[in-house]
Amino acid sequence: xxxxxxxxxxxxxxxxxxxxxxxxxxxxVSVRVGSTPRTxxxxxxxxxxxxxxxxxxxxxxxxxxxxAQSLTKGSRVxxxxxxxxxxxxxxxxxxxxASLELDIDEIGPSLRYATAAxxxxxxxxxxxxxxxxxxxxxxxxAVSKGASKPADDAWANPGAPAxxxxxx
Numbered sequence: 001x002x003x004x005x006x007x008x009x010x011x012x013x014x015x016x017x018x019x020x021x022x023x024x025x026x027x028x029v030s031v032r033v034g035s036t037p038r039t040x041x042x043x044x045x046x047x048x049x050x051x052x053x054x055x056x057x058x059x060x061x062x063x064x065x066x067x068a069q070s071l072t073k074g075s076r077v078x079x080x081x082x083x084x085x086x087x088x089x090x091x092x093x094x095x096x097x098a099s100l101e102l103d104i105d106e107i108g109p110s111l112r113y114a115t116a117a118x119x120x121x122x123x124x125x126x127x128x129x130x131x132x133x134x135x136x137x138x139x140x141x142a143v144s145k146g147a148s149k150p151a152d153d154a155w156a157n158p159g160a161p162a163x164x165x166x167x168x
Contacts, residue, residue, distance in 0.1 A: 005083040006103065010110060011035030013075045017096065019068035029064035031057050031071070031107075033079055059104040066121065067107055076110040095102055 014032040021027055037050035058077055059067050071077065078104065086098040107117045 006080065007083050008078065008080045009033055009035055010078050011075055011101065012079060013071060014054070016073045017068045017071055019064060027061055027064040029059050029067045031067065033057055033077060033096065037042045053100070055102050057102045057104050057107070059107065063104065063107070076113060077107055078110050079104055079107045093168045
């Protein structure tokens with residue numbers, strides 16, 4: 001949609017992902033990502049940490065379940081998504097604060113300091129349930145090993161004549 005602010009955040013998860021389900025059975029996960037900028041101070045010849053920025057990130061449906069299954073507290077992640085308008089609130093000590101929120105489009109572990117093993121999940125429901133494994137679109141018909149292909153399908157039987165007796 002036009003006018004949305006898309007951002008990418010690299011940081012660490014503050015807590016384990018919090019997976020919940022709506023009354024309609026839709027999965028939703030919330031994670032807090034903390035990102036601390038580091039700069040090199042040439043005068044002191046040392047790295048200095050800036051102020052940590054905390055962002056509450058939310059994912060829905062299958063992405064939510066994948067996040068809850070794959071990531072844990074402390075995981076370094078790369079998150080891209082749509083930034084929401086900050087919501088203002090007052091802390092318990094009476095300080096005025098604002099929280100940043102992000103609707104997740106993509107999220108994954110950062111491979112800068114770690115490795116990851118990717119496991120593709122099988123698609124559920126719809127055409128994907130009967131699709132051939134490994135078909136990314138889930139629209140290929142399931143063919144059992146003992147099933148024969150239709151005799152009138154020219155593509156299934158490329159060596160058989162298609163019945164066209166064109167002289168040229």
